[in-house]
Amino acid sequence: GNSVTQMEGPVTLSEEAFLTINCTYTATGYPSLFWYVQYPGEGLQLLLKATKADDKGSNKGFEATYRKETTSFHLEKGSVQVSDSAVYFCALRPNSGYSTLTFGKGTMLLVSP
Amino acid sequence: DAGVIQSPRHEVTEMGQEVTLRCKPISGHNSLFWYRQTMMRGLELLIYFNNNVPIDDSGMPEDRFSAKMPNASFSTLKIQPSEPRDSAVYFCASSLMAGANEKLFFGSGTQLSVL
Numbered sequence: 001g002n003s004v005t006q007m008e009g010p011v012t013l014s015e016e017a018f019l020t021i022n023c024t025y026t027a028t029g030y031p032s033l034f035w036y037v038q039y040p041g042e043g044l045q046l047l048l049k050a051t052k053a054d055d056k057g058s059n060k061g062f063e064a065t066y067r068k069e070t071t072s073f074h075l076e077k078g079s080v081q082v083s084d085s086a087v088y089f090c091a092l093r094p095n096s097g098y099s100t101l102t103f104g105k106g107t108m109l110l111v112s113p
Numbered sequence: 114d115a116g117v118i119q120s121p122r123h124e125v126t127e128m129g130q131e132v133t134l135r136c137k138p139i140s141g142h143n144s145l146f147w148y149r150q151t152m153m154r155g156l157e158l159l160i161y162f163n164n165n166v167p168i169d170d171s172g173m174p175e176d177r178f179s180a181k182m183p184n185a186s187f188s189t190l191k192i193q194p195s196e197p198r199d200s201a202v203y204f205c206a207s208s209l210m211a212g213a214n215e216k217l218f219f220g221s222g223t224q225l226s227v228l
Contacts, residue, residue: 036217043117043204043219044156089156100146100169101217105155 002027004090006104013080013111021075021107023064023090031092033057033066033073034101038087047075047088051095080111115139117220119205125226131193134223137186138207146217147180147190148204156204162188195227 007022025033032051036044048057053068062077073090090104118137126132138145147159160170165182173180177196182188192199206219 041221043206043221044217045219046216049216100158100161103156 002031002092002094002102004092004102004104006088006090006107009087009106009108011107011109013109015082015111015113016079017111019075019077019080019084019109021088021090021109023073023075023104025071025073025090025092027071027092027094027102029094029096030068031094033064034091034093035062035064035073035075036089036091036103038089038106040086044089080109082111082113085109085111117205117207117218119203119220119223121223122221123224123226125228126195127228128196129194130227131191132195132199132225132227134190134203134205134225136188136190136205136220138188138205139218140186142207142209142218143185144208144210144215145182145188146206146208147188148206150202150204150222151200159190192225195225197227200225200227 003026005024034049035047037047038044048059050057050066053066056065064073064075087106087108089106091101093099093101120135143164145162149157159172160180161168162182180190202222202224204219204222206217208215208217
């Protein structure tokens, strides 16, 4: 079946540090890949996505590249801010019919001033 | 532009009581999802509707859980009887179409505590 594995959190960084949150997946075929972000007390919201191999999704300074050879979709940001503190979820969705998102367990990011 | 609206935001109840969670999806969206979030299991899909019809309810944990979508603008998730292990945050989400690239819009969730 489909599955998503994320690095355990929390990830604790100082403001302006470089961020990497690892994500690997298992799926048949070539799924679409997503990063969602959940701010405290809120629901998840889409951060970025990539729909095919070598695509790079980007938004708000965050980037992730769809790597088919390593089945990975690592999230990166060059300089984090305190406002980036949240839980980040990697997810996949098969490109077929009525398919739904499979989420990783989430990685909490804490950024201190 | 209102997003997905869930109610109540918080629910505290005693074991054995019936709990009903409500969701109003974004107008025009034809897919609706119920998720449960816990520390141990992360985010789990419970059930998925398309055009008000349940498409996949394989994630519903047991017969105590039921979900309905009587029309395009309203859905309920009911737990009867509730148990302490049902304590979690329950999210409703909606999207415009059932496809690989569509974006899910989540509500703010219902924090359920069963004592």
